Amino acid sequence: xxxxxxxxxxxxxxxxxxxxxxxxxxxxxxxxxxxxxxxxxxxxxxxxxxxxxxxxxxxxxxxxxxxxxxxxxxxxxxxxxxxxxxxxxxxxxxxxxxxxxxxxxxxxxxxxxxxxxxxxxxxxxxxxxxxxxxxxxxxxxxxxxxxxxxxxxxxxxxxxxxxxxxxxxxxxxxxxxxxxxxxxxxxxxxxxxxxxxxxxxxxxxxxxxx
Amino acid sequence: xxxxxxxxxxxxxxxxxxxxxxxxxxxxxxxxxxxxxxxxxxxxxxxxxxxxxxxxxxxxxxxxxxxxxxxxxxxxxxxxxxxxxxxxxxxxxxxxxxxxxxxxxxxxxxxxxxxxxxxxxxxxxxxxxxxxxxxxxxxxxxxxxxxxxxxxxxxxxxxxxxxxxxxxxxxxxxxxxxxxxxxxxxxxxxxxxxxxxxxxxxxxxxxxxx
Amino acid sequence: xxxxxxxxxxxxxxxxxxxxxxxxxxxxxxxxxxxxxxxxxxxxxxxxxxxxxxxxxxxxxxxxxxxxxxxxxxxxxxxxxxxxxxxxxxxxxxxxxxxxxxxxxxxxxxxxxxxxxxxxxxxxxxxxxxxxxxxxxxxxxxxxxxxxxxxxxxxxxxxxxxxxxxxxxxxxxxxxxxxxxxxxxxxxxxxxxxxxxxxxxxxxxxxxxx
Numbered sequence: 001x002x003x004x005x006x007x008x009x010x011x012x013x014x015x016x017x018x019x020x021x022x023x024x025x026x027x028x029x030x031x032x033x034x035x036x037x038x039x040x041x042x043x044x045x046x047x048x049x050x051x052x053x054x055x056x057x058x059x060x061x062x063x064x065x066x067x068x069x070x071x072x073x074x075x076x077x078x079x080x081x082x083x084x085x086x087x088x089x090x091x092x093x094x095x096x097x098x099x100x101x102x103x104x105x106x107x108x109x110x111x112x113x114x115x116x117x118x119x120x121x122x123x124x125x126x127x128x129x130x131x132x133x134x135x136x137x138x139x140x141x142x143x144x145x146x147x148x149x150x151x152x153x154x155x156x157x158x159x160x161x162x163x164x165x166x167x168x169x170x171x172x173x174x175x176x177x178x179x180x181x182x183x184x185x186x187x188x189x190x191x192x193x194x195x196x197x198x199x200x201x202x203x204x205x206x207x208x209x210x
Numbered sequence: 211x212x213x214x215x216x217x218x219x220x221x222x223x224x225x226x227x228x229x230x231x232x233x234x235x236x237x238x239x240x241x242x243x244x245x246x247x248x249x250x251x252x253x254x255x256x257x258x259x260x261x262x263x264x265x266x267x268x269x270x271x272x273x274x275x276x277x278x279x280x281x282x283x284x285x286x287x288x289x290x291x292x293x294x295x296x297x298x299x300x301x302x303x304x305x306x307x308x309x310x311x312x313x314x315x316x317x318x319x320x321x322x323x324x325x326x327x328x329x330x331x332x333x334x335x336x337x338x339x340x341x342x343x344x345x346x347x348x349x350x351x352x353x354x355x356x357x358x359x360x361x362x363x364x365x366x367x368x369x370x371x372x373x374x375x376x377x378x379x380x381x382x383x384x385x386x387x388x389x390x391x392x393x394x395x396x397x398x399x400x401x402x403x404x405x406x407x408x409x410x411x412x413x414x415x416x417x418x419x420x
Numbered sequence: 421x422x423x424x425x426x427x428x429x430x431x432x433x434x435x436x437x438x439x440x441x442x443x444x445x446x447x448x449x450x451x452x453x454x455x456x457x458x459x460x461x462x463x464x465x466x467x468x469x470x471x472x473x474x475x476x477x478x479x480x481x482x483x484x485x486x487x488x489x490x491x492x493x494x495x496x497x498x499x500x501x502x503x504x505x506x507x508x509x510x511x512x513x514x515x516x517x518x519x520x521x522x523x524x525x526x527x528x529x530x531x532x533x534x535x536x537x538x539x540x541x542x543x544x545x546x547x548x549x550x551x552x553x554x555x556x557x558x559x560x561x562x563x564x565x566x567x568x569x570x571x572x573x574x575x576x577x578x579x580x581x582x583x584x585x586x587x588x589x590x591x592x593x594x595x596x597x598x599x600x601x602x603x604x605x606x607x608x609x610x611x612x613x614x615x616x617x618x619x620x621x622x623x624x625x626x627x628x629x630x
Contacts, residue, residue, distance in 0.1 A: 023354070024408035031361055032354025033408045046261075051466075051476055056261055059327050075408065117479050131556070136341070138350045140558045144443070144452025151451050198444035198453045198495065233564070234618035241571055242564025243618045256471075266471055269537050285618065346551070348560045 007178070008103070011096020012064055014089055015041040016071035019133045021082065024075065026137055033075070036136050038068040044128035048104050048121050052111050094185040098178035100126045101153040105160055105177075119157035126153040126181070148188035148195065156181030217388070218313065221306020222274055224299055225251040226281035229343045231292065234285065236347055243285070246346050248278040254338035258314050258331050262321050304395040308388035311336045311363040315370055315387070329367035336363040336391070358398035358405065366391030427598070428523070431516020432484055434509055435461040436491035439553045441502065444495065446557055453495070456556050458488040464548035468524050468541050472531050514605045518598035520546045521573040525580055525597075539577035546573040546601070568608035568615065576601030 019040030023033040042064050046056040058064040075082065082089075104125025108118040127143055127150035134141040143149040160177035168176070187193070229250030233243040252274050256266040268274040285292065292299075314335025318328040337353055337360035344351040353359040370387035378386075397403065439460030443453040462484050466476040478484040495502065502509075524545025528538040547563055547570035554561040563569040580597035588596075607613070 020408070026350065027407045027409070028354045029356075029405035029407045031405055032351075035354065035360070050260055050470055051479065053263075053473075053475060055263060059261065059323065062324075062326055065326065065330075079409070113479065114482075116482055116485065120485070135345060135555060136351060136354070138348065138558065140446065141452075141556060144448045144455065144556070146449075150455070195449035195451055197447045197449045198440070199447070199499070230618070236560060237617045237619070238564045239566075239615035239617045241615055242561075245564065245570070260470055263473075265473060269471065269533065272536055275536065275540070289619070345555060346561060346564070348558065 004099070004174075007095060007099040009063070009067060010092050011099045012041045012067045013071055014092030014096045015129055016068040017075060017089060018093060018130075020072050020075045022133065022137055030072070034068060034072050036133055037071050038065070039136065040129045040133040041068055041071075042129065043132040044100060044125040045104065047128050048107065048125045051124070052108060052113075052121070054111075090189070094182045095178075097126045097149075097152065097185060098156060098181035101156045101181050102160065102174050102178045105157055106174075115161050119154060119161065122157040122160075123150050123153040126150065145197070146194060148184060148193060151195065152181045152184040152188065155184045214309070214384075217305060217309040219273070219277055220302050221309045222251045222277045223281055224302035224306045225339055226278040227285060227299060228303060228340070230282050230285045232343065232347055240282070244278060244282050246343055247281050248275070249346065250339045250343040251278055251281075252339065253342040254310060254335040255314065257338050258317065258335045261334070262318060262323075262331070264321075300399070304392045305388075307336045307359075307362065307395060308366060308391035311366050311391050312370065312384050312388050315367055316384075325371050329364060329371065332367040332370075333360050333363040336360065355407070356404060358394060358403060361405065362391045362394040362398065365394045424519070424594075427515060427519040429483070429487055430512050431519045432461045432487045433491055434512035434516045435549055436488045437495060437509060438513060438550070440492050440495045442553065442557055450492070454488060454492050456553055457491050458485070459556065460549045460553040461488055461491075462549065463552040464520060464545040465524065467548050468527065468545045471544075472528060472533075472541070474531075510609070514602045517546045517569075517573065517605060518576060518601035521576045521601050522580065522594050522598045525577055526594075535581050539574060539581065542577040542580075543570050543573040546570065565617070566614060568604060568613060571615065572601045572604040572608065575604045
């Protein structure tokens with residue numbers, strides 16, 4: 001087992017847990033919770049692979065299907081205690097985000113796309129799973145309204161490009177880029193930093209006031 | 211016309227009818243109802259084909275576009291009497307589900323994927339159309355909350371694998387697998403069997419009680 | 421720069437503006453507004469390209485990413501005055517719809533699909549971006565309930581086929597087809613022409629009355 005595989009599995013597990021827990025809050029049945037967990041974990045990479053024209057990554061190994069099953073079992077068995085581990089899950093989720101971003105970026109780079117596409121593919125890999133999860137739950141996607149999330153992926157992607165351009169060894173580039181994503185995410189959540197929201201057209205609010 | 215084609219058309223018709231009727235309840239216009247009917251009928255197979263890397267099946271023959279049109283006309287003309295045929299549509303829908311599952315599984319098998327992927331592709335073919343339908347209607351997908359639906363596909367897929375492994379003739383394998391899906395579905399609905407739902411985190415409910 | 425490129429950019433800009441403005445009404449942050457604008461502009465062509473089995477068009481040139489950025493900036497800077505330009509945006513949007521329809525139809529034709537698929541691909545190119553936009557905003561897609569929209573694409577597509585069949589020069593065919601889409605759209609909105617909506621099953625309404 002490669003070193004990076006551990007991070008891949010941690011990220012998949014954390015993403016699946018977040019999907020399963022949100023599905024539970026909407027009283028989904030076991031199957032629905034499993035699907036939402038699975039889509040949260042693999043949705044981003046699947047969209048990336050379809051756009052890159054390759055077979056979705058989770059179809060080449062049963063690990064992702066199994067890890068989602070473990071995540072579902074974890075939520076069922078540890079339900080009462082899960083909230084106590086929220087900060088652990090947050091760290092896992094941030095690790096997953098950092099790792100997914102680097103994986104997505106490199107898969108796009110290996111297919112000879114230019115750097116700006118690679119950065120976008122990193123963001124899509126990290127952020128799309130959560131968007132599809134919220135669509136399935138019939139909610140406005142959380143990442144459009146709160147926190148620095150996909151922007152952390154973009155930040156990590158830019159760091160990757162800079163390291164890569166100046167000839168830094170591959171492993172160092174990966175670690176620094178993933179760490180940047182994780183750091184941006186932790187700092188943003190800890191200090192409650194959000195992007196400003198776009199307020200509606202001025203005339204609209206005038207209209208609703210009158 | 212092949213024997214199986216009849217089941218394919220019955221399933222497509224039943225799925226399209228379900229999409230058109232639910233769109234009518236949301237006061238969609240004729241075009242919107244057609245689109246929802248079409249997506250319900252072909253959405254699962256389309257996602258499967260994109261993941262398998264082939265051209266979506268409905269792009270190779272005009273039958274699916276035409277059958278959806280017939281379904282739309284049927285709902286318009288027979289609107290007043292449709293409810294009386296609900297049990298007929300339920301049987302058609304179950305036949306379609308069984309047939310779609312077998313078609314999806316075999317298409318994946320023909321592309322040399324392992325059996326666990328074939329089973330998943332059978333489930334995606336059968337269940338995704340209804341999920342996209344509910345997303346377009348801005349509802350929480352029904353199959354995540356009620357009834358045994360995608361699980362019937364999975365059950366039929368497992369039956370297929372067992373028959374296939376023990377060298378049963380192809381047609382017998384197809385019939386037994388499709389019949390399993392239909393039977394599971396009918397038994398589940400008749401006896402009101404559902405999967406247990408995942409209740410929310412204990413601490414959440416405590417919190418909302420206090 | 422080719423002649424047609426200008427129409428492509430006008431359409432992209434108008435579609436992105438519509439996405440950003442609707443996201444602003446839902447208090448999305450800057451990143452969320454950008455994503456919604458981008459998906460509105462390129463979503464239809466992306467689905468078309470995935471179905472045709474080619475790389476999504478926006479991955480081959482940075483213009484679409486940049487134009488969406490310009491659209492976001494435009495909304496931020498001109499927020500107070502945007503409403504005054506609503507009729508301008510409507511014309512831009514109609515031009516974009518006509519242009520996208522022709523581009524989608526021709527891309528499908530170049531891949532040797534039959535004419536009925538080309539027309540559908542024209543409709544998908546023009547209309548899917550707005551559908552995905554509304555799903556991200558957690559609304560029932562507007563085009564299923566109001567106005568002649570995708571039907572204008574279908575009308576333009578049929579006009580294209582007729583011109584093409586009777587050997588009209590390519591540029592004339594393109595212009596006449598795009599103009600048909602724009603004209604249908606303008607006439608429909610100006611005279612408030614909508615498709616009839618499918619009323620729900622008779623028995624349902626009886627039931628809710630009693």
